[in-house]
Amino acid sequence: MTATTPNELANTTRADASPLSASYPELVGKVAVVTGAGRGMGAVFATELARRGINVVAGDLDGAPEVADQINEEIAEGGRVVGLRTDVTEPGDHDRLLGAAVDEFGGVDFWINNAGIFPQAEFTEIPPAQLTSTYQVNVNGVVYGAQTAARHMRAHGGGTIVNMASVAAVRVRATRAAYNSSKAAVRHLTSCMAVELGSHNIRVNAIAPGFVDTEMTRWVREDPAALDRALSTVPLHRVGSPIEVFGALYFLLSDSARYITGAVIPVDGGSQHI
Template identity: 85%
Template sequence: MTAPNDQANPTRADASPLSANYPELVGKVAVVTGAGRGMGAVFTTELARRGVHVVAGDLTGAPEIADQVNGDLADGGRVLGHRADVTDPADHDGLLHAALDEFGRVDFWINNAGIFPQAEFTEIPPEQITSTYQVNVNGVVYGAQTAARHMRANGGGAIVNMASVAGVRVRVTRAAYNSSKAAVRHLTSCMAVELGPDNIRVNAIAPGFIDTEMTRWVREDPEALDRALTTVPLRRVGAPIEVFGALQFLLSDSARYITGAVIPVDGGSQHI
């Protein structure tokens, strides 16, 4: 893997493996929503690689991710794929019961599922507002409620929500998305305060410009890439594994006195 400061391509994402090791995570159980592709698939794969058992929930793709990870790993955690619509509270309960039936416990809940719509503000249709908030906000609330009810009765746990740099910076034509992620940031604070006495930690991760399918069109257009990187002080694209690094830390005992935090993984772009 070429280093991120390689002279031939200094803007590429650094996808080199992470060396951080948290042995206390081995044998723990996580639920990951939106696990069928993208960042959720990375979270599922990397958690399993580190010995965490995962229930991977999504409308599509979850069984395939489970089969792939279970087939690739000779040891480590096991993955159970489970269909779930995060806009339905009953489906979150289904994820919980699947985890308990298969693994006997739930330690972590990662509210990762989200959608990324686009429209000029005056042209945003009602259905876009509804669907964006149902997935990006309601889905987080329902997942956290299910997790918290279980964790409250079982000694605590950790919840991680997926926010975004868009929650603090305006992205033109993304008003529905921006505002939904701002809501996730504040919800994270609300949850942390209310659930802290039950030994439930709630934090969020706010990714910026990350090397995913969602950003491929920018990376394939040199002019668009140059414009995008002027808003990133580190002047390169982030890699999904770097977002996972924040997640792994937040789930670990190294973060056991951290709650209500929103960790930016954005190369510093929230400050521009």
Template identity: 80%
Template structure:
């Protein structure tokens, strides 16, 4: 029995051993990378010899994370370049690309990870919440995807990965703005995959479920809420960010070279309950 199965409140954060040597030396842009899953993404990529360009609205937090990763890097590790990025501004995506090209001479893949997770009963959702949620969660994916696609089509293709959510197919009460924005990301991923496929650009999405991040901490601290949440997860435990990274690493790799338009759930089976 694993530690996580004996204690379902604890995610299985054991290191992943999958290796994709073709990714070594590649450059991946990750938005929303200062904390949460985005921070895990850039750290795990760097650990595997992949360079990461991390963008986040919290420029100081992004810079601090990059310094921490780079200062403690082992020989052969990739480096992390930090930039303040507002994903609701198309020009900031272009600047993120330019920074990666200037620093590393190439950009191979793009991860649209930035997102917000607002809460309000449906009739109480204020207009600014709707606007902000769609600007970050949907428009940010469009603008990042456009910048990535324009570059990748000129350089032989590559992979774009969008962050969707199990909430895009299952209702979470008081999360209507978030749920609907992630449903939009799922369909947007399909649209992008169809249009960009002829340019050898693969576009896929990851749909995390109940994962151990700041956004879900309140659930884990409330025994009743935790019991309700785990009752909808067939694996009966919390997911770990590194397990979401495992899906990302696969989708960026050559092992997924004939996969596009897919939405890969990393949810312990919860979308089926």
């Protein structure tokens, strides 16, 4: 039996980044806030929403204004993007995002709590600063964003909140206790929000990505042995792409998901089952 070369492995397991054909015309002209939009998945979300006619307020500690300028230059006909420097651990920064959405576009229909960090350390060596920062960004940041969104949506007929959980919320990996537990909290908070906010016509769902082609996973993709180990736990045996995560987000924002709340949609190639 001939061994698989690194190039052959990369060709058979690479992410599928082909465009999505789904279209939800009812979303054109709506307004979304996206945190963590200065790079990676958040930047893809902002770009793809704008490409489909949705106006976006993009927030991040670094890069959001620059990403907004790039998107507006790239997409001549579509939604417009406003970028703000945002620290999601500060409740007032979420108020600033909301204020920008109201001032620029008249309100907010969708709020995507995407900002997050991914620290690693052996359990007995997790420093207090890492635990604090992980929970502040990954948990508190989601709570503050959802609170700001819900107050506005409650007064304006409803809306949709989407939180970014992770397959790590249900699938444990060593050295990731702080991250795993923070995403488990996001998963449960999504249920809590859905129950409390449903009577105000506010839907709250979460997306749980698995092994996705981002800067965070580049080191794995560049090491054939590490890539093979990682993909051995993915039934589809390939890396996911940010556009595939966006597909779940786009659906959750649409009227096709109007009776869905409190759900956590895995976009993980089936890895949560192994």
